[in-house]
Amino acid sequence: MPVNESIVVYERGMEDYYLEDASLIEGLPGIGLVSKISIAYILGKVKHVRLCRVYSPHFPSYGFIADGKLLPHFLDIYAVEEPSPTLIVYGTSQPSSSYGQHELCGKIIDIASKHGVRRVFTLGGLGGKEDVAQRRRVYCSSTSKAYLEKYMGLVGGEVYGGQIVGAAGIMMVMAGQMGLENMGMLIEIGNSTPDYYAAQRGVEALSKLCSLGLEEVGVSELITVSSRTIARLEA
Numbered sequence: 001m002p003v004n005e006s007i008v009v010y011e012r013g014m015e016d017y018y019l020e021d022a023s024l025i026e027g028l029p030g031i032g033l034v035s036k037i038s039i040a041y042i043l044g045k046v047k048h049v050r051l052c053r054v055y056s057p058h059f060p061s062y063g064f065i066a067d068g069k070l071l072p073h074f075l076d077i078y079a080v081e082e083p084s085p086t087l088i089v090y091g092t093s094q095p096s097s098s099y100g101q102h103e104l105c106g107k108i109i110d111i112a113s114k115h116g117v118r119r120v121f122t123l124g125g126l127g128g129k130e131d132v133a134q135r136r137r138v139y140c141s142s143t144s145k146a147y148l149e150k151y152m153g154l155v156g157g158e159v160y161g162g163q164i165v166g167a168a169g170i171m172m173v174m175a176g177q178m179g180l181e182n183m184g185m186l187i188e189i190g191n192s193t194p195d196y197y198a199a200q201r202g203v204e205a206l207s208k209l210c211s212l213g214l215e216e217v218g219v220s221e222l223i224t225v226s227s228r229t230i231a232r233l234e235a
Helices: 031-045 098-114 145-155 167-177 196-210 219-233
Strands: 007-010 022-027 049-055 064-066 069-071 075-080 086-091 117-126 138-141 181-188
Touching: 022 031, 022 098, 022 167, 022 196, 031 086, 031 117, 031 196, 031 219, 049 098, 075 098, 098 117, 098 167, 117 167, 117 196, 138 145, 145 181, 145 196, 167 181, 181 196, 196 219
Parallel strands: 022 086, 022 117, 117 181
Antiparallel strands: 007 049, 049 075, 064 069, 075 086, 138 181
């Protein structure tokens, strides 16, 4: 195994696991921690099983220590069968280089395609906006105008123009290259991190796109469930 390549470790018996006509949603840490909090909440509310864990030499070179235990950075992919077939990407970090971002995102899309994914939805935060309302605005983009028209209306989004940095953009591009439907969403954030109002909108959007039935979530519940889930997933 080349030292510059991410390593995929499957759970026992999961290498041939397959979901028919599934969606993939991504939740790696980024601006405002919007995607990480949103994904953590969803994982706290739906029944899931871990498909695999990915370790990457492109993650930052530091780890975290809790109660004397070293916790290296990782990325997990979880499978959800009900209420709708979905693969969920959860991780503790993003790669720290452009090469690493492309290598890891390519690995994720390859895994997704192998296990039945037909559409990919990414999520991130968008800073620098003035007069941010409590109900955050959602800015959408895709590799195809047809995909944008198909999905943007479901989340009450607006067409985005500008830059997308990191996995939220790269994963969408690679999904398009693999012939997978895709849409990326950037949700405006306020001054707080995490931005729970942005994550609330993120849960709503992902739930509508993937038919997860989680559209109604209060901020208090979001904080409680996501915090508890993160503590469990990163223990």
